[in-house]
Amino acid sequence: MGNDARPLKKPRSKSRKSGGPATLDDSALRPTASTISALAGVAPSTVSRALKNDPSISVATRERIVALADRLGYRPNAIARSLITRRSNVVAFIMGELTNPFYSEQLDLLLELLGEREIQLMLFHVPTGRDVAEVVPMLLQYQLDACLIASVALSSKASDILAQHRLPTVMINRVPAHRHGCAALCDNEGGGAEVARLLAARGVRRPAFVAGHADASTSRDRERGFLEGLRACGLSLGLRLDGDYTIEGGFRAGLAIAEADPRPDGVFCANDIMAFGVLDALRRKRVAVPRQVQVVGFDDIRAASWRPYDLTTVAQPMGVLLERAVDLITARIREPALLPETVYVAGSIKERGTTRPG
Amino acid sequence: MGNDARPLKKPRSKSRKSGGPATLDDSALRPTASTISALAGVAPSTVSRALKNDPSISVATRERIVALADRLGYRPNAIARSLITRRSNVVAFIMGELTNPFYSEQLDLLLELLGEREIQLMLFHVPTGRDVAEVVPMLLQYQLDACLIASVALSSKASDILAQHRLPTVMINRVPAHRHGCAALCDNEGGGAEVARLLAARGVRRPAFVAGHADASTSRDRERGFLEGLRACGLSLGLRLDGDYTIEGGFRAGLAIAEADPRPDGVFCANDIMAFGVLDALRRKRVAVPRQVQVVGFDDIRAASWRPYDLTTVAQPMGVLLERAVDLITARIREPALLPETVYVAGSIKERGTTRPG
């Protein structure tokens, strides 16, 4: 396969000092601070200070250096810098599968937010059923500034390691990790309660609930809020089914609902994907929506507004939620001693054809 | 906001040599190679060699060091290492919006593949309408090993900068960047031709095509293959519409198809999302699918198998395609002088209800 000795081929012959004055030719590859410093006739430390707008540098010197840096396309090596500053401007993003489109819409928004702040994202994938702790050692090697965790539960083991390494951690839409760590969540309980009120107002008498994973706090909280909301409206749950947060699970639940006797006349699904499955099943069984059964989801993913579904759902204000998450993180990168915090943002009902009469 | 002087608080007092023998307490934060070396009574260089299985190290020494490293949870600092080796084991992933679920399914698979190889991904987001060149300077700061580009066109400017910095680059499902760079693509032309043959076999006489963006090579190639395939079957295109690669664009195209006179009896859409829009429009106009109009998409995203769509489509073998892309990249990380290469993998028709009679 030929010669692969790229690194350090001639490590001792690169010193600028012994090689005479630098020329522009040196910039054929990447210029370094010492390329600039040699060309400008100043010390590397001066280059460093000039480029970070250190006020102690004279205007004339700064301008000369900045011009030179621009001309050569010099940008400080982030690797070398973070070795010294202990800051990389890179944040870990730990996520599960993107099977639910909700997560990719989330990632899109997050990238946009972080882009504005010049923060980069390094991705870590935790397959379903695996522990976050498995990726943490890898993550720790990269001197990352913080850790954003989405769509994955944090084991106490993983949380302990992160805390021990003083890595600021924010959960997105999950309850905060044990003692340490922050979280930014949609008010799932409040959203569930709103759904109850809506269904009651639309005349539902026998409500049903389709749950996600048993260990997902989102599903549990949405259910709790829903039950409380029903109670407040003088209703109680007629049927409860598991939908596993998948469209297939929702389909099975929908079949059961279609055949139940008495049949529920309103269904709240803990996410949109399951609601799609429920709608598919009801259509298959020729149950009319919303006339015979009304259906509500949660998330407001893009497909919820697609014509065949046209689903009433609780919209999570992802933009706001992620901004809060990013604020929590950046504050703790600046000031590691800040106490953990959990932020809630309210969802809002988006009523579409699966509940609206007519 | 209090004290934020974390970096280099007391830079000169950390030297192990002057501080007496190291104790296990030092490992409260992160142990370094010199923590281990002091504890083991060897040089840091020996620690380094022992942990990378350098054969020159004696078995006894290695075992002692490995045991110690395990006990302290030592992992070499990837930042410091890559400064020296010029290798970070991190690859840039440049992508556009994830609005088409196809891209998130792709990202999922890619993360899995790279995870197995202990390669990390750093994400760069290029909003639609912006040039990749805008993120390249940022990317170059991080000493990344290579660059994977998906769902974004590479301008010649960006491509030149990447080539000049000798950064191996692989396009996923896009034609290769100008002179330099590799690509792994689905055989879009072949797939288009297969669709033509299928529609002909299903009795279509007046085929239509719904195109994506004018500047997307995927759409152009699928169209070219489709036209050639039609010709080979003795057919020619009856109607050509733009669908902008969005569901709304597909919907508009579908309305036009429903009202066209004579109406096409078969439609090939350059991606699945547009096909969904077409199906929605046909349903709205009470045009029966597949009896009056047959519809075929491209990509086989998950929603293509959802009941309301049940779409016949060309499945891209994403697993294989991404494996090829990763192979191209890793080969060029090892051996930068390798010539650019473009790899095609064949798609395959997945027939569902929008063409299958009965």
Next chain:
DNA sequence: CTGAAAGCGCTTACAG
């Protein structure tokens, strides 16, 4: 088989 030394490219007290 192992160690001492140099160096990756930067930044930051420290001294002038």
Next chain:
DNA sequence: CTGAAAGCGCTTACAG
């Protein structure tokens, strides 16, 4: 206002 020196944590010729 600027420079010389030290050092971040590692790896790799080089010498023994």
